[in-house]
Amino acid sequence: MNLYAVRAIYLFELARAWRTLMQSIATPVISTSLYFVVFGSAIGASMSQVQGVSYAAFIVPGLIMMMLLTESVSNASFGIYMPRYAGTIYEVLSAPVSYLEILIGYVGAAATKSVVLGLLILVTARLFVSYEIQHPAMMALFLVLTAVTFSLFGFIIGIWADGWEKLQVVPALIVTPLAFLGGSFYSIGMLPEVWQKIALVNPVVYLISGFRWSFYGVSDVNPLISLGMTLGFLVLCLAIVAWMFRTGYRLKS
């Protein structure tokens, strides 16, 4: 294991986040705060409780999850797309590193950023609303698993994309809608019955439901199924990355 290389990539990527601190950390925290103000305080005040939890508190896990998904995908996709675009990827490809080490460096850094961000939003949320975390260990597990899984997904996008447009399209047209429709702001049970069934196709439903369960002990789907779905998506992403590396897809001709 070339630990120096893993460390070099990891720290280099984190340094990029630090350099663009406003963009990486402040922007998502501020926009999440706005959600709390609008949905939590303004609209939430006139809404009844959902699944026995005040609406403002109910949306905390969903908002964190939504930010976690979009930020993981965009961070990780940008992280690997940038050196491809700038040409500096030559150095990584010519270095004595295995694909696994490259993956740990890039995806690890992206996931770390997302987890830090998730925790920051959690702390920020406290300024607006009081909430409880019934299962802190499970909360941490969901947080880390989701960050890693969607950073992997972002890594795949970053290798697949052959232009800036494609890099933007997936987060904007797929991840964000899935997150919105995945129950960030509502319980799936609030939907008409047909839409409840359709919603179950959306993988994000399971993530948000499981994460919310770790807070309040209530969920739309069984938390174990949520965990299983998250792991399943993780394995799927790993399989795609493995295929990409084996074939040198868009990395090596």
Place this chain on the structure above:
Amino acid sequence: MTHAPGIHYNRPFCRSHPIVQSVIAIEQLTKTYASGHQALRNIDLHIRKGEIFALLGPNGAGKTTLISIICGIVNPGSGRVLVGGHDIVRDYRAARSKIGLVPQELFNEGFESVWATVRFSRGLFGKAPDDALLERLLRDLSLWDKRDARINELSGGMKRRVMIAKALSHEPEVLFLDEPTAGVDVELRRDMWEMVRGLRERGVTIILTTHYIEEAEEMADRIGVIRRGEIILVEDKATLMKQLGKKQLTLHLRRPLARIPAELADEPLQLVDDGHQLVFTFDAQREHTGIAELLKRLAAHDIDYKDLQTSQSSLEEIFVNLVRTRA
């Protein structure tokens, strides 16, 4: 096909040559891209430890593909490549850790500082941090004052130096310089040549690609010529330069000769242009070129000429000739 005299052409891989003596051993390397373009055909090449090897060839000849395969950026087709005795595919870690690469194009992490990017490179190649070494390296490359500057802010020449610093940050045994002086000013070119010589003194093997003949002449111990994916010549520069030392005197005769008179058979003469021209080859480096004597002898044989000229074949001519005419 005709071979220029004295030039020894690349032979099939010599089995008697032990692989480990070559720092890079390439055997029967072939590469065909997915587009169907055959970039390399049966390349056999041995780079000796500690030499400066110049790979010459026109654009699109396969220089960069060859380097990219050795460095791990492009997948090899068939054949094999050993670096320091390590197979570049099976034992890629050992092979790649010996190599530093300065690519042709200026790729860089624009927002990073010089210092951060060089430290990154060293770590990436699996070496423990060594700030003293990196400081020496940056000082040698006149980059130390710029260590905290963002790479974006540097001039093109400085960016080139940063890429060299990155390539040398892990103390490679083999350094690849792909078109190192393309679009580089005279000062940096001189600096670069000096640096390359310094590295060679420390035992680093250097492989550079160029299409500047002058550069190969100035730097290289050996020269290889690649054309349409094939190595068509590998030769010591000294041997090639001997060719350069040879000059030719061409006499335009008043009356064409059917053949060179037997009495003049001892002279290095050649009859060309249907007997209209007589070509005399001599060594310009020698004190006594034999021209005066030849002219006297010609007069004695009543061979009259209306004009005469001398010419010297340059490495460039040899190269252009090889590249153009050899099929």
